[in-house]
Amino acid sequence: xxxxxxxxxxxxxxxxxxxxxxxxxxxxxxxxxxxxxxxxxxxxxxxxxxxxxxxxxxxxxxxxxxxxxxxxxxxxxxxxxxxxxxxxxxxxxxxxxxxxxxxxxxxxxxxxxxxxxxxxxxxxxxxxxxxxxxxxxxxxxxxxxxxxxxxxxxxxxxxxxxxxxxxxxxxxxxxxxxxxxxxxxxxxxxxxxxxxxxxxxxxxxxxxxxxxxxxxxxxxx
Numbered sequence: 617x618x619x620x621x622x623x624x625x626x627x628x629x630x631x632x633x634x635x636x637x638x639x640x641x642x643x644x645x646x647x648x649x650x651x652x653x654x655x656x657x658x659x660x661x662x663x664x665x666x667x668x669x670x671x672x673x674x675x676x677x678x679x680x681x682x683x684x685x686x687x688x689x690x691x692x693x694x695x696x697x698x699x700x701x702x703x704x705x706x707x708x709x710x711x712x713x714x715x716x717x718x719x720x721x722x723x724x725x726x727x728x729x730x731x732x733x734x735x736x737x738x739x740x741x742x743x744x745x746x747x748x749x750x751x752x753x754x755x756x757x758x759x760x761x762x763x764x765x766x767x768x769x770x771x772x773x774x775x776x777x778x779x780x781x782x783x784x785x786x787x788x789x790x791x792x793x794x795x796x797x798x799x800x801x802x803x804x805x806x807x808x809x810x811x812x813x814x815x816x817x818x819x820x821x822x823x824x825x826x827x828x829x830x831x832x833x834x835x836x837x
Contacts, residue, residue, distance in 0.1 A: 720756025755807030
């Protein structure tokens, strides 16, 4: 019994090509590149042979040093005093986001992101898009965080000497009335910010139970 199968794909040339490319991500596909007229309808047909891969494909590297987020890349250009490079990075990330067929984020969408930490672990969040017409964002429906990977916050490891240098009284304007803060500022996030902070390659977007962007990363809880 062979572990391979013959597959016939029919449709427009664009659909046939896209289907073969997608099959190639999960199967070992052998295809000679030839297409023939489709005798069963419009378009063309292609014949290919496919089987299960002999080994599981390795996950692509997810190292922030190799694939920085748009904001990190822009900050790096800014540090080099490369203003054109900074602007090009931000504008390219904006165009890439707006070109996504699923954009903008819609109520009910689930957004997950995960980044590698210097200690070898991972930090990530799961957010759900909610409907709030009074709280528009550039990225579409606002996001509410539903879970987060615990991690050590910046500054938590400051030494006693560093803390001693901080002034004791930081509230010089305590007598001035505080400006009211909309509680949704802390409750909601803008997907636009997530896209720039985490980076497109570290984000997964789920709509109606379907993964419409990104990939899932295996990890430990």
